[in-house]
Amino acid sequence: MAVFALVQHLMWPELANALGFCIAFFVSFAGHRLLSFKDASTSVASSLRRFAVTALAGFASNEIAFVLLLRALAWPSLLALFVALLVAAGQTYWLSRFWAFRR
Numbered sequence: 001m002a003v004f005a006l007v008q009h010l011m012w013p014e015l016a017n018a019l020g021f022c023i024a025f026f027v028s029f030a031g032h033r034l035l036s037f038k039d040a041s042t043s044v045a046s047s048l049r050r051f052a053v054t055a056l057a058g059f060a061s062n063e064i065a066f067v068l069l070l071r072a073l074a075w076p077s078l079l080a081l082f083v084a085l086l087v088a089a090g091q092t093y094w095l096s097r098f099w100a101f102r103r
Helices: 002-007 013-036 044-072 077-100
Strands: none
Touching: 002 013, 002 077, 013 044, 013 077, 044 077
């Protein structure tokens, strides 16, 4: 969200959201692998592949929710992004917990 807030005035909001996702992907994977799911029974390579699928699915739901809230409902961009991030975070956690970093 911080990346979005910093760059949204330079590009379309949807692109600023995508840039934020790209940066957050690596931070999120490291946090999940080293903290949230440190007892994962999967290899790092397997977890990374699975997490990539999980994160891309989360980004897809995030972007869909963001565009609907921003464009269809005319919500302010930061509020639309915040709600879309909540939706994607829940989805990503459950997919990570039960598949990407399966215990």
